[in-house]
Amino acid sequence: MVIRVQFHFVSVLLIYIFIGYVYSAGESNGKMIIPPPVKDLGKDYKLRIVYFVPSDKQIKRNYKEKTEVLMRVVADVYNRELKANGFDTEGLDFEFDDKGSPLVHLVKGKRKSIFYRGDPLDLDHLLNSQQQEIWEQTGFSRNRPTLVFSEAGPVAEARPMPQVYSGLACVSASALSDEVTSLSIVEHIGRLCQSANFTKKQSQVSQTTNGVIIHEIGHIFGMLHDTSDSRNIMMRGYDNLGKMFNSKYANQRPVRFSKAHARIASFSRFLSKSFDMSDDEPPNIKRFEIVSPVNEGDQTIKVSIEISDNSGLGSVVVMQRGGGQIDALTGDFEPKKAEKINRRFELKSPKNFVKGQPVILIMNCMDANGNLAQSVLRTNVNPKKNQSVE
Ligand SMILES: [Zn+2]
DSSP states (O other): HHHHHHHHHHHHHHHHHHHHHOOOOOOOOOBOOOOOOOOOOOOSBBEEEEEEEEETTTTTTHHHHHHHHHHHHHHHHHHHHHTTTOOOOOOOBBBTTSSSSBBBBEEEEEHHHHHHHHHOOOOHHHHHHHHHHHHHHHHTTTTTEEEEEEOOOOOEEEEGGGGTTTTEEEEEEEGGGGTTTSSSHHHHHHHTOOOOTSOHHHHHHHHHHHHHHHHHHHHHOOOOOOOSSBBTTTTTTTGGGGGGGBBTGGGGGGGOHHHHHHHHHHHTTTTTTTOOTOOOOEEEEEEEEEOOOOBBTTOEEEEEEEEETTTOOEEEEEEEEETEEEEEEEEEEOOTTTTEEEEEEEEEEEEEEOOOOOOEEEEEETTTTTTTEEEEEEEEEOOOOOGOOO
8 A cells, every 4th residue: 555655656756757848838849947946045134924814714725835836936036137137146045944944934814804904905904914913923024024925815015124124025825826826846837838738818827926926025125116128027027927937038038127126136135145234224315306397398307316325335226106107217326335426317207297297206225235225206397488378
């Protein structure tokens, strides 16, 4: 009996290995790229993973294994994309249990899902109430930004807490369902690449779901939205995540972090190779001002900034928000660890400004030791002078 069971197990294993080799990556016939297993890197700054299950929801089978599969994809994308942008990193680190498997904290909510979600959906309440119970059960998360797979509601949202190298990124626990994520990494990559076993729709759901996780964690590392390239993960590039794992496309970086974002992530304590832990002083933003009025029809804004930092500045990015336009990265530069920046520079909006439009500019500035400062600037667009006679 025992022998037969073992034999069966071995044959199942062989079939899996065999399938792994003959899978073609979708209609293109490229080979699939299988991301390596995640391993404990022993860092002080790690991503914590929580599975949050309200009292009226079922715990999904194999949630630990599914999480590990998803995180192999996430870690591999961060690794490859940071390196492709020229930044050296050892990669993302996670908490591990004493058996050497990635740790997933199962947090059973005290209340039913409707309490957390609200009716109608109240996103702030959802995040706050979950965070409260997660902290009660896992401890406060200094140095541990938390990725939550939530059974409480369909959500994809991130709240960075850079002052304590932490934050909360929350995604729907549908990511852990059999319809979205496979138990084996080979089959999951097959899903992302739309191999013969999966329909286009199935593949799309899995690509988007796994991609959203990469995107939300990105916010924790100081990345903002970025419409400058449709391949950007901080845009909707993650919808094509499968191409990253298809050898035919992978070297063209079909899904990517822009250089500006890779740079800010590379200085975060989760991806930086060397930093001074004793420095917890964020950059001092002394000035972030618009130099001249923004007029209807303009596409650029001149700003003046003055920033200083005792350890040197690593990265500055500026995003534009609002006015009916989606968020967009409008400028960035590489301070090259300068201790002081005092200069003007030009931001380029993706669209021309329209009369009366509110303009909100958000600047994220990270020092060489992973401390983040943010400044927000608001202005309105003036009508063109020759039209203001009426
Ligand atoms: Zn986002």
